[in-house]
Amino acid sequence: xxxxxxxxxxxxxxxxxxxxxxxxxxxxxxxxxxxxxxxxxxxxxxxxxxxxxxxxxxxxxxxxxxxxxxxxxxxxxxxxxxxxxxxxxxxxxxxxxxxxxxxxxxxxxxxxxxxxxxxxxxxxxxxxxxxxxxxxxxxxxxxxxxxxxxxxxxxxxxxxxxxxxxxxxxxxxxxxxxxxxxxxxxxxxxxxxxxxxxxxxxxxxxxxxxxxxxxxxxxxxxxxxxxxxxxxxxxxxxxxxxxxxxxxxxxxxxxxxxxxxxxxxxxxxxxxxxxxxxxxxxxxxxxxxxxxxxxxxxxxxxxxxxxxxxxxxxxxxxxxxxxxxxxxxxxxxxxxxxxxxxx
Amino acid sequence: xxxxxxxxxxxxxxxxxxxxxxxxxxxxxxxxxxxxxxxxxxxxxxxxxxxxxxxxxxxxxxxxxxxxxxxxxxxxxxxxxxxxxxxxxxxxxxxxxxxxxxxxxxxxxxxxxxxxxxxxxxxxxxxxxxxxxxxxxxxxxxxxxxxxxxxxxxxxxxxxxxxxxxxxxxxxxxxxxxxxxxxxxxxxxxxxxxxxxxxxxxxxxxxxxxxxxxxxxxxxxxxxxxxxxxxxxxxxxxxxxxxxxxxxxxxxxxxxxxxxxxxxxxxxxxxxxxxxxxxxxxxxxxxxxxxxxxxxxxxxxxxxxxxxxxxxxxxxxxxxxxxxxxxxxxxxxx
Numbered sequence: 001x002x003x004x005x006x007x008x009x010x011x012x013x014x015x016x017x018x019x020x021x022x023x024x025x026x027x028x029x030x031x032x033x034x035x036x037x038x039x040x041x042x043x044x045x046x047x048x049x050x051x052x053x054x055x056x057x058x059x060x061x062x063x064x065x066x067x068x069x070x071x072x073x074x075x076x077x078x079x080x081x082x083x084x085x086x087x088x089x090x091x092x093x094x095x096x097x098x099x100x101x102x103x104x105x106x107x108x109x110x111x112x113x114x115x116x117x118x119x120x121x122x123x124x125x126x127x128x129x130x131x132x133x134x135x136x137x138x139x140x141x142x143x144x145x146x147x148x149x150x151x152x153x154x155x156x157x158x159x160x161x162x163x164x165x166x167x168x169x170x171x172x173x174x175x176x177x178x179x180x181x182x183x184x185x186x187x188x189x190x191x192x193x194x195x196x197x198x199x200x201x202x203x204x205x206x207x208x209x210x211x212x213x214x215x216x217x218x219x220x221x222x223x224x225x226x227x228x229x230x231x232x233x234x235x236x237x238x239x240x241x242x243x244x245x246x247x248x249x250x251x252x253x254x255x256x257x258x259x260x261x262x263x264x265x266x267x268x269x270x271x272x273x274x275x276x277x278x279x280x281x282x283x284x285x286x287x288x289x290x291x292x293x294x295x296x297x298x299x300x301x302x303x304x305x306x307x308x309x310x311x312x313x314x315x316x317x318x319x320x321x322x323x324x325x326x327x328x329x330x331x332x333x334x335x336x337x338x339x340x341x342x343x
Numbered sequence: 344x345x346x347x348x349x350x351x352x353x354x355x356x357x358x359x360x361x362x363x364x365x366x367x368x369x370x371x372x373x374x375x376x377x378x379x380x381x382x383x384x385x386x387x388x389x390x391x392x393x394x395x396x397x398x399x400x401x402x403x404x405x406x407x408x409x410x411x412x413x414x415x416x417x418x419x420x421x422x423x424x425x426x427x428x429x430x431x432x433x434x435x436x437x438x439x440x441x442x443x444x445x446x447x448x449x450x451x452x453x454x455x456x457x458x459x460x461x462x463x464x465x466x467x468x469x470x471x472x473x474x475x476x477x478x479x480x481x482x483x484x485x486x487x488x489x490x491x492x493x494x495x496x497x498x499x500x501x502x503x504x505x506x507x508x509x510x511x512x513x514x515x516x517x518x519x520x521x522x523x524x525x526x527x528x529x530x531x532x533x534x535x536x537x538x539x540x541x542x543x544x545x546x547x548x549x550x551x552x553x554x555x556x557x558x559x560x561x562x563x564x565x566x567x568x569x570x571x572x573x574x575x576x577x578x579x580x581x582x583x584x585x586x587x588x589x590x591x592x593x594x595x596x597x598x599x600x601x602x603x604x605x606x607x608x609x610x611x612x613x614x615x616x617x618x619x620x621x622x623x624x625x626x627x628x629x630x631x632x633x634x635x636x637x638x639x640x641x642x643x644x645x646x647x648x649x650x651x652x653x654x655x656x657x658x659x660x661x662x663x664x665x666x667x668x669x670x671x672x673x674x675x676x677x
Contacts (some may be wrong), residue, residue, distance in 0.1 A: 239447040245402055246442075247462035247515060248435020251427070261452050335450055337499040 008333065015329070019322045026318045027079065027311075031072050034307045044088055044305055057118055079315075085308030089301055094312045097297060102316065103187025104174060105286070105293030111209050112217035117271060120221045121260075124228025124267070129255055131233060146222020155215035155288035162211060169211050172290035179204050203231045213288040216281055217303060220274035227270040231263035238262075265336055272328035277319035347419060349555045350376040350523055354401070355413035357398050360406060364627045369395050369579045371413070373652070378522075381549065383566030383587070383600070388622065392559045395576075396525045401430035412543035417523070430529045435466035439459065439516035443528040443544075445508035449500035456496030459515055466519035483514035487544060506537035511542070517548060523550065524556045530565060542562055542568055563606060572658075575599050578624055578634040584652070585659040595661040597639045633664070641665060 042059035043050075050058075059065050063074060078085065082310045084094035127139040163171045174189060175181065179201050182192040190209075193202035235241065236259050244254050282295030291294070294313055301309035357369040369391045376382055384392050393443040397403050399415045399422065417437060421428065434440075442448045450458055459480040471479070477496070484492035487510040500508060509529065516524065526545065530538040546569050549556050560566050566573055566587070573590045575583040575598065583596040594600045601619040621638035624630060629651050630637070636646040645664040652660045653667075 177518065240450040242397075242402060243440075243442060243448040243512070244450070244462075244516075245431075246400075246434055246440040247465055248431045249461060250431065250464040253461070253465075258450055258453070262450070305677065332648075338501050339452060341501070 008218040015326050019319070019326070022322060023315060023319060025074065030311045030314045031075060032218065034311055035068060039305045041307060051153070084312040087301065087306055087309045089306045090302045092249040094309050097309065098244050098294065098312060098316060099187070101297045104291065105279070105282050105295060107188040107190060108209055108212060108216065108293060109275065109282065110277055112167055112213040113220065113271065113275050114330060115213055116220040116224055116274065120224030121228055121264070121267065125223045125232055125255060125260060127229040128232030128236060143222040143225040145240060146218045149218065151215055152284045152288050154218055155212065155285055158211045158215060172291055174208055175201070180291070212285045212291050216278055216285045218311060221276060223270055223274055224267060226265040228263060231266050232259060235259045235263045261335065265332060268328050268331055272324050275324045279317045279320055282289060346377055348375045349378045349418055349518060350374070350417040352399060353414045355395065355399065356411045357394065358409050367579060367626045367629050369398070372581050374400070374581065376555055376557065378555055381558065381570040382392055383560060383570035383573040384557055384559045384576060385563060385566055385573060387561055390576045391579040392547045392576055393527050396527065396557060396559060400434055401427070432468060435468070436519050438523045438525065439519055439521040440531045441512055441516050441524070444532040445505050445512055447534065448512055449499055453499050454496065455500065455503070456512055459496070459511070462516045462572060464517045467487070479518055480514070483518045484511070486548070487514045489514070504542065505533050509533060509541055513545065513548070517552065520552060522555060525559070526556060527559045528644060529612055537672060545569065563602065578626060580634060580662065582635065582663070583661045589656060589659050595646045595655050595659065595666065596663050597641055598635045601625060633662070
C-alpha cells in the first residue's frame with residue numbers, strides 16, 4: 001500500500017505536468033483561431049462611434065499592431081499571472097466574470113451528472129439483467145431517445161410543457177426575483193443558501209436547475225445506460241460469474257457487487273467523457289434557459305466578437321475536461337487492482 | 344448396483360434455441376454414480392460434457408437452453424423443476440464444481456479472502472458469520488497446501504500463479520464439505536508439472552473427504568490417474584460406459600477405439616499421430632441413427648436407426664450395432 005501511494009503521487013504529478021503542455025497547445029489553437037477570425041479588435045474595443053484616430057491609438061496601446069507571435073507571448077505572460085484579459089461586452093476583467101459565472105455552471109453540471117449517473121447505472125444494470133424483455137425494451141427506448149433528441153429542442157419542450165402548461169418549474173434563470181441571494185461563499189447558490197441556513201432558497205435554486213439539468217443530462221444518461229448495459233451483459237457471461245453461481249451466491253449479490261464492480265470501469269470512462277461534453281453543452285442549455293453560467297457568457301461573448309472571454313472560457317473548459325479525466329483514471333486505479341499495479 | 348446411486352441422470356436431453364434452429368446439444372443421456380465412485384467423462388471439445396454437468400444443476404441459462412426431458416436425481420431428490428433458490432442451496436452445499444481455467448474463474452477486482460469468505464457464507468445459506476468463514480477459509484487454504492494462507496487472503500487473483508489460483512478454487516469448492524465434486528478439466532490450463540501436483544492434491548482430498556467425483560476431460564491419461572470408471576461422450580450422447588481397465592484393454596465403440604489410437608505411444612516411433620477422419624455431425628439437423636456412423640469404418644445399414652446402449656460385459660455398456668446379435672452372425676461389409 002505504501003509503495004502504491006508513492007506511485008500514485010508520481011502519477012498525479014506526471015499527469016498534471018502533461019496537462020500544462022496540453023493547455024499550452026490549446027492556448028495556441030484558440031489564440032490562432034480567434035485572431036484569424038474576421039473582425040478588428042481595436043475597432044471593437046474603441047466602440048462604434050470612435051474616430052479612426054482613436055481606433056489607431058487603441059491599436060498601439062493594446063499592442064494589436066504587433067506581429068502574432070509577439071502578441072501570443074504577451075498573452076501567455078498575462079495568463080501566467082492569472083490575467084485572462086478584459087471583456088469588451090461586460091467591460092470587466094474576464095477573471096472576475098469567470099469567478100461569477102463558473103460556479104453557476106459547475107453547480108448545474110454537477111446536478112446533471114448526478115442525475116445521469118444515479119439513473120444511468122441502475123438502468124443499465126436492469127436492462128442487462130432483463131435482456132430482451134420488457135424492462136430492457138423500455139430502457140433502450142429511453143436511451144435511443146437520449147441519443148436522438150437535440151438538447152436545445154428537449155429544453156424548449158420541457159419549458160413549454162412542464163413550465164408553461166403545468167407550471168411545475170420556473171421557466172429560466174437561477175433564482176426567483178423575490179429570492180434573496182445568499183452571501184457568496186462557494187458561488188454555488190444551493191450550497192451557499194444551505195450554509196447560510198436558508199433551505200427555502202436552496203430548494204428554489206434547485207427547482208430552477210431541474211429543467212436545464214434534465215436537458216443537459218439526457219444525452220449523458222443515454223450514453224451511460226448503453227455502455228453500462230453492454231458491459232454488464234459481457235461481465236455476466238464471464239467465468240467468474242459462473243463460479244460465483246456454482247458456489248451458491250445469490251443473484252442480487254452477483255449482479256450488484258461481483259459483476260457491477262467489473263462493469264463500472266468502462267462506464268466510469270464514459271462518465272468522465274460526458275462530464276466534459278456537458279460543460280460544452282451548457283452553451284446551448286444555458287442559452288435556452290437563460291441560466292447565467294459560463295456557457296451563456298461564452299455565447300454572448302461570441303455573438304459580440306468579444307475574443308478574450310472566448311479564449312478564457314475555452315481554456316477553462318479544456319482544463320476542466322483534462323482534470324476530470326485525471327480523476328477518472330485515479331478512480332480506475334482505486335477500483336481495479338491490476339491497474340493499480342501498473343502505475 | 345445395490346445401493347441407491349448418489350447421482351442418477353436419466354434420459355436427459357437439452358437443446359439450444361438459436362437463430363439457425365434447434366441445436367440438439369444433449370440427447371437422452373444416462374449416467375449414474377454410486378457414492379464414492381470417481382467417473383471420468385471424456386470426449387472431444389464441444390461434445391456436451393460441460394453443458395451436461397452444468398445444466399443438471401441449473402448453471403446453464405434458460406433461454407437460450409431448454410431442457411426437453413429426463414430427470415436428474417441427487418441422493419434420490421429430483422433436481423429438475425426446483426426453484427432457483429433451492430438449486431442454489433444444492434450447488435452450495437451438496438455439489439461443488441472446479442473449472443478449467445483458474446485465470447478466469449476468480450473475480451479480478453476482489454481479494455481472494457473476500458471471494459472465499461463470500462462463497463463459504465453463501466454455501467452455508469448465510470448461517471456462518473464472517474469470522475468463522477475466515478477461519479474455515481484459512482483452514483481450507485492449508486488443506487490445499489497454499490503457502491502463507493494468511494497473506495494470500497489479502498492478495499488479488501492476478502498476484503497468484505495459475506496453480507495457486509486452482510488451489511484457491513479447490514479450497515472454495517470443497518469448503519462446504521460437499522458430497523459430489525464435478526471437476527471440469529481442472530488441469531487443462533496448467534503446466535504439466537503443476538498438473539500432476541493438482542491431480543495428486545485432488546485425489547488425496549477426494550479420498551480424505553469421501554467425495555464422489557465426475558472428472559471431465561478430453562485427456563484419457565488424466566482420467567486414468569484418478570477415475571475408476573469412464574463414460575465416453577460423442578456429439579451430445581454417451582456412447583460407451585465402462586470400468587477404466589475395460590476402456591483401455593477392450594474399447595468397444597469405434598469412436599473410443601479411435602480416441603485411444605490417437606494417443607501417442609511412449610515406446611513406438613510414430614511420424615504422425617492417428618486421427619479420426621471426418622468432422623462432428625451437424626447438431627442442428629442430427630441424423631436419426633448413430634451420430635458417429637458417417638465417420639465410422641464399420642458402419643452398416645443398421646446404424647441408420649436409433650442405437651440404444653447395450654451391455655457387452657460386466658458394467659460395460661456401449662451404443663453400437665456391432666454388438667447386435669444379428670450383426671454378429673455375418674461379418675461387416677465395409
